[in-house]
Amino acid sequence: xxxxxxxxxxxxxxxxxxxxxxxxxxxxxxxxxxxxxxxxxxxxxxxxxxxxxxxxxxxxxxxxxxxxxxxxxxxxxxxxxxxxxxxxxxxxxxxxxxxxxxxxxxxxxxxxxxxxxxxxxxxxxxxxxxxxxxxxxxxxxxxxxxxxxxxxxxxxxxxxxxxxxxxxxxxxxxxxxxxxxxxxxxxxxxxxxxxxxxxxxxxxxxxxxxxxxxxxxxxxxxxxxxxxxxxxxxxxxxxxxxxxxxxxxxxxxxxxxxxxxxxxxxxxxxxxxxxxxxxxxxxxxxxxxxxxxxxxxxxxxxxxxxxxxxxxxxxxxxxxxxxxxxxxxxxxxxxxxxxxxxxxxxxxxxxxxxxxxxxxxxxxxxxxxxxxxxxxxxxxxxxxxxxxxxxxxxxxxxxxxxxxxxxxxxxxxxxxxxxxx
Amino acid sequence: xxxxxxxxxxxxxxxxxxxxxxxxxxxxxxxxxxxxxxxxxxxxxxxxxxxxxxxxxxxxxxxxxxxxxxxxxxxxxxxxxxxxxxxxxxxxxxxxxxxxxxxxxxxxxxxxxxxxxxxxxxxxxxxxxxxxxxxxxxxxxxxxxxxxxxxxxxxxxxxxxxxxxxxxxxxxxxxxxxxxxxxxxxxxxxxxxxxxxxxxxxxxxxxxxxxxxxxxxxxxxxxxxxxxxxxxxxxxxxxxxxxxxxxxxxxxxxxxxxxxxxxxxxxxxxxxxxxxxxxxxxxxxxxxxxxxxxxxxxxxxxxxxxxxxxxxxxxxxxxxxxxxxxxxxxxxxxxxxxxxxxxxxxxxxxxxxxxxxxxxxxxxxxxxxxxxxxxxxxxxxxxxxxxxxxxxxxxxxxxxxxxxxxxxxxxxxxxxxxx
Numbered sequence: 001x002x003x004x005x006x007x008x009x010x011x012x013x014x015x016x017x018x019x020x021x022x023x024x025x026x027x028x029x030x031x032x033x034x035x036x037x038x039x040x041x042x043x044x045x046x047x048x049x050x051x052x053x054x055x056x057x058x059x060x061x062x063x064x065x066x067x068x069x070x071x072x073x074x075x076x077x078x079x080x081x082x083x084x085x086x087x088x089x090x091x092x093x094x095x096x097x098x099x100x101x102x103x104x105x106x107x108x109x110x111x112x113x114x115x116x117x118x119x120x121x122x123x124x125x126x127x128x129x130x131x132x133x134x135x136x137x138x139x140x141x142x143x144x145x146x147x148x149x150x151x152x153x154x155x156x157x158x159x160x161x162x163x164x165x166x167x168x169x170x171x172x173x174x175x176x177x178x179x180x181x182x183x184x185x186x187x188x189x190x191x192x193x194x195x196x197x198x199x200x201x202x203x204x205x206x207x208x209x210x211x212x213x214x215x216x217x218x219x220x221x222x223x224x225x226x227x228x229x230x231x232x233x234x235x236x237x238x239x240x241x242x243x244x245x246x247x248x249x250x251x252x253x254x255x256x257x258x259x260x261x262x263x264x265x266x267x268x269x270x271x272x273x274x275x276x277x278x279x280x281x282x283x284x285x286x287x288x289x290x291x292x293x294x295x296x297x298x299x300x301x302x303x304x305x306x307x308x309x310x311x312x313x314x315x316x317x318x319x320x321x322x323x324x325x326x327x328x329x330x331x332x333x334x335x336x337x338x339x340x341x342x343x344x345x346x347x348x349x350x351x352x353x354x355x356x357x358x359x360x361x362x363x364x365x366x367x368x369x370x371x372x373x374x375x376x377x378x379x380x381x382x383x384x385x386x387x388x389x390x391x392x393x394x395x396x397x398x399x400x401x402x403x404x405x406x407x408x409x410x411x412x413x414x415x416x417x418x419x420x421x
Numbered sequence: 422x423x424x425x426x427x428x429x430x431x432x433x434x435x436x437x438x439x440x441x442x443x444x445x446x447x448x449x450x451x452x453x454x455x456x457x458x459x460x461x462x463x464x465x466x467x468x469x470x471x472x473x474x475x476x477x478x479x480x481x482x483x484x485x486x487x488x489x490x491x492x493x494x495x496x497x498x499x500x501x502x503x504x505x506x507x508x509x510x511x512x513x514x515x516x517x518x519x520x521x522x523x524x525x526x527x528x529x530x531x532x533x534x535x536x537x538x539x540x541x542x543x544x545x546x547x548x549x550x551x552x553x554x555x556x557x558x559x560x561x562x563x564x565x566x567x568x569x570x571x572x573x574x575x576x577x578x579x580x581x582x583x584x585x586x587x588x589x590x591x592x593x594x595x596x597x598x599x600x601x602x603x604x605x606x607x608x609x610x611x612x613x614x615x616x617x618x619x620x621x622x623x624x625x626x627x628x629x630x631x632x633x634x635x636x637x638x639x640x641x642x643x644x645x646x647x648x649x650x651x652x653x654x655x656x657x658x659x660x661x662x663x664x665x666x667x668x669x670x671x672x673x674x675x676x677x678x679x680x681x682x683x684x685x686x687x688x689x690x691x692x693x694x695x696x697x698x699x700x701x702x703x704x705x706x707x708x709x710x711x712x713x714x715x716x717x718x719x720x721x722x723x724x725x726x727x728x729x730x731x732x733x734x735x736x737x738x739x740x741x742x743x744x745x746x747x748x749x750x751x752x753x754x755x756x757x758x759x760x761x762x763x764x765x766x767x768x769x770x771x772x773x774x775x776x777x778x779x780x781x782x783x784x785x786x787x788x789x790x791x792x793x794x795x796x797x798x799x800x801x802x803x804x805x806x807x808x809x810x811x812x813x814x815x816x817x818x819x820x821x822x823x824x825x826x827x828x829x830x831x832x833x834x835x836x837x838x839x840x
Contacts, residue, residue, distance in 0.1 A: 059670075059711045060756035064740035064763060065624075071763040074756050109624070109740060111675035 037086030041126065045083055048142075049338040050122035052114040056080045062106035062116040067256040068099055068415045073226045075099065076106055076116040083119055092130050093220040095413070097123045098397075098404030103257025104337055118338040125342045128400060131220065132392045133212040141392040144341050154384035158377065161198050162189055172197065186364075186376055195380075196285050202388045210391035214399050221407050233410045240409035244402060256415065259335055262328060269321025270350065276314025280307050312361075319354045322347060346394040353382045427606035428453050428496070429833045430515050432503050432786065435463020436819055437611035437811030439485045440826035441833075446494035450834055453603055454489075455517060456499045458545075460563035461486065463613050464812075465819055467546065469643035469651075472692040472818070473722045479562045486564040499565060504600070506608065506788045510806030510836060513605045521596035523570035528591040530556070530568050537582045542574040544648070547641045551648035555579050561646045570594075607806045607833035610786055610798060611826060614812035617672040617679055617775040625671055625773055626742035630751055631657040633742055633771045635671075636689050643696045653700050655770050657749060662704060662770035665697050666753060668739045669710040673776030681795060683776030684816035687714045690774045691726055698731060707733045707768070709755055735764070742771060777816035808832045 046053055058081060063074035075096035082090045091097065100120045107115040125142065132138035140146035161168065169175055174193040235243075247253060251271075254264035283290060284307070301308040325347055328336040339347075356379035363372035390396060408414070429445050431438045434456030442452045454461075468478045489495050498519055505516040524530070540555035555575035558568050570592065575583070583592060616637045619627035626633045632655050634642070645651035655662050667690040672678040687710070694706045713734065715723040726732050741754040745767070753766035782796025791803035798809040810829040811822035 057674075057711065058758060059738035060736075060758040061738040061740045063756035063758075064737065064754045069763070071765075073761050074763050077756060077758060078761060109677075111670070111677065111738065113676040 033087075035085050035087065038088040039086055041088040041091075042083065042086045044126060045119060045122040048122040048125050048340040048342060050083065050115075050119035051338075053080070053083055053119050055112045055114045056084060056116075057112050059111060061109055061111055065105050065109045066100075067103075067105060067258065068101060068253055069096075070099075070413050070415060072228065076120055079120060079123065080114070080116055083123065088126075090225065091123050092127050093222075093224040094123075094226060095221050095224055095404040095408050096226055097127065098401045099253075099408055099413070099415075101253050101257065102337055103254070103259050103263065104335055105257055105259045107337070108259045108335070115338065121337055121343070122340065124397065124400070125340065125394070127217070128213075128392065128394070128396045131213045131217040131400075132396070133209050133216070137209075137389065138392040141345065141389050142342055150385060150389065151381065154381045154388070158198070158380050158384065161194060162377075165189075165191065165194055168194065186373070189373055189376070190380070199384075199387070200285075202384065206388045206390055210396065210399055213391050213396070214403055217400055218403050218407070221404060226413070227411055231411050234412040235410050237406065237410060240406045244405045244409050247405070248402065253415070262324070263336060266321045266324035266328065269317045269324065271321075273314045273317030273319075273321060273354075276310050276317065280311040280314065283307055315354050315357055318350065319358070322351045322354065326351065342394050349382060349386050349393070349395075353379070353386050356382055426450055426837045427511070427604055429607045429609060429830070429837070430455065430503070430506075430513065430603070430605040431609045431611060433463070433611035433613055433780075433811075433813070434458070434461040434497070434499070435611065435613045435811070436465040436482075436485075437613060437813070437822045437826045438463075438609070439489065440823045441609045441611055441810055441830045442495050443485060443488045443492065444827045444830040445834060446492045447488065448834070450494060450837065452495045453605065454495060454497045455501045455503055456497070457502050458559070459500050459522065459567075459569040460559040460565065461489075461497070461499070462560075462562065462564070464615075464637075466560070466562055467548075467637070467644070468640045469645075469647075469696065470692060472688045473719055475692065475695065478819075482562060486562075489564070497565065500569075504787060506786070510804075511606050511839070513608060513806065514602055515605055515608075516600060516602045519599040519601075521572075521598055522567065523572060523592055523594055523596050524556075524568045525590060525593050525596075526565070526567045528588045530587060530591050532558075534583070534586045535568075537586060538575075538579045540574045540576045540579050542571050547648045548635075548638050550638065550641055556583060606837040607808070608788075609826075609829045609833055610781075610790075610802065610807065610809040610813050611811050611829075612780045612784075612786070612813045614777045614779055614816070617683075617778050619671065619773055619775055621678060622672055622773070622775075624741045625668065625739065626744065626751070626771075627773060630742060630744040630771075631655075632662075632744075632749070632751055632769060633773060635773050635775045636686060636693060637775070639693050639696070639772050643693070643700075653697060661701055662697070663701070664705045664768045665694075665707075665770045665772065666739075666751070666766070666768040667694060667706070667708045667772045667774060668742070668753070669708065669774045670738060671773035671775045673774075674711060679776050679778065679795065681776075681816065682714065684714070685818045686774035686776060688719055688722065688818065690772065691715065691722055693772060694726060694732055698729060703731075705731050705733070707735055707766070709735050709737055709739050709753070711736070711738050735759075777812055779813055781813055806833075806836050 058077060060077045062080070063069050063077040066075065069075050079091060079094060079097060097120045100117065102117050102121055104115070104117040107117045110116065129138045129142055140149055169191065172193070174191065251264045251268055254267060255261070283292065329339045329343070329347065333339060356375060360372060360375040360379050363375050386395065428451035431442045431452055431454045434454055438454060439461055442454045446452045462482055465478045466482050470476065471478050489497065498517060500522055501517055501519040503515055504518050506513055508514045535554050535556055538554035538556060541552040542555060543549040544551050544553045546560045556568055556570050616635055619625065619635050627635070634656065641647040642649050642653045643651060653662065654660065669686060669690060673681065673683040673686060690708060694708060697704050697706055713723055727734065735755065735757050737755045737758045739753050739755045743752050745752055750767040750769060751771050753768065755766055756763050779796045781792065781798060785792065788804055788807060790807065791799040793799060798814050800809060800814050802809050808829040810825040811817065
């Protein structure tokens, strides 16, 4: 288990000797650092929510106001310095940008009215963009002008799958249920084997891409200067993962915030709604072979089937949570933080997935043809977007944040505490 | 010089107004000095020491009062406010309201009379840290050297005591509010400043923690004529502090409070650090700052303190102050930005370096003058014949104030002579 070894970088360019440009910085353990500003990186941060960056005067009020910041190498003041100086490498290897839960206690208290919370949000976006594989998809996800491509890909793929379902079925050895052989369902349009193999294939591809991104990221994390000299792990990887997952489930870090407590509530709803929906989806896909539900596995589920109930409750939870998030972002932006395109894309994607899901369900129950088919197709397009673009969108925060939190847990980097050295 | 010059109206009797008044009067020009408090001296006379020389301000202050007292060109009105100014340069007309003092000044009043009174009222001279009776002497260096009656504070018993114990002619309890107009040739606005209200900084705990005080309170605690007789003591238990923190920029340089630098708080805190080091040789002092702004010759003062082993300077703005419920220590949330860590910061007394707010921010002069966004007057004031000096125009120390006041006096004189 004890596989990770952390090495402290020797200056930005691997150099150790001071030059006139070198500035000794406490955040680099007193070593001189050659500041080689990446101006395009600074511009990117300022475009995506970090526009207040340049007003920072480095007073440290933000780090002191932050309820989540550790006592050694606290954040976000040092991140503000790195962002001001365009020190991209330090920011992209920094676990602290992910320990931040964007409560904006730092921003509401900032004497210069900069918004460190929003700057860290912008850095997190750059972080996903930097590590995601393949990079082109991350680029498409991060800019509105590529949105048509993002929508066209699932629409075309799903259209082709529906159009050639019989040929695909023949090739794979499945048949398309027809006429009175089936009860009223979507099966003639998308048979279950088709849906399962289509989404199965793309989920595996997305998962592989996500693993590559997170693997690159975790390698970057080890190079971070925040761990101090020769850090010793205080916990095993699995133990760290366990306590991090417990913290995530409990929303522990969210609820320490003073400024905007409601964010923990909306996230709580969306989080558990998604878990319910994931459980139902796994059950449905594995239905015919799953001993847990085998007995009552008859399509379509009755409204009172426990799985249908769980799905509807989960869907409503996500809907409630995401509506709360939209409301917060629209009307309480000073608390919830500046919302960039990257933020809105995820928020609206989740909303459209649940909204189109419920629309399909209602039209289906009303037996409205062809409306229900159109709604279902649109729903599948959005589901594809949410699922397959996960490694490139803000949705990837679940992977990146968890990775950073596990590493922080492992090296004793907790709120209000120093890295044990 | 013509003897029939109209007088110069000086609004405000602190160090700025007093300086302008004596400078103009001593070269022969008549001055009317209007002060809203019962005695002159404003903020400066409430200080324990001046920086950087560490001499008591009463020393220079007494020289000034002597210059005023001995000069027939100066007419002083205390407990008075300027209600209205009309007219133009060379021919202003000012309406002045004077609140009743109820003390005639013709017969002196013995301290034994004051001791017999029972009423208590907050003592504004000591920032409300103690009380005075309903008849009181403003402070030891008061000019004019007269008692004051706070009629509303007097109990029925007090009224009886005063009637009986005061010598005849000393009091006139029927004295009424007085209003009069004067013709003046020029106006000098020297209305000064007040401390930023620490109640606006709930995170710094002034209202929650008794041992969190302001720099203005510290001056009164250290002053021999203050509420503790010059002993710096923790308000919570009256004990000597052993470990004191100074929190700089408490409201200043803060877009949510006062966006500007208040200019004097760095030196004020360094000066107060010396009060503590002189009073308690073992006490430790830590100064938390964004930048130490001690310009020019004042830098030497700072470097002397840097040499002191018991004084620590930490670069970092304090975000929050809480009291440990068990030990009653004050816990500061702050990042030492040079070390890159959040040190465990516990103290038994904290001084908030609150900044300077111009009095004109909530009591503007009854004239159409140019103010900036924070209520400071623009130097040129926007009206010909009206000049401003000292903290009415920007935060500044005494040394700069007196120079500006002298300049304002000269401009006013030029104005009168232009005819």
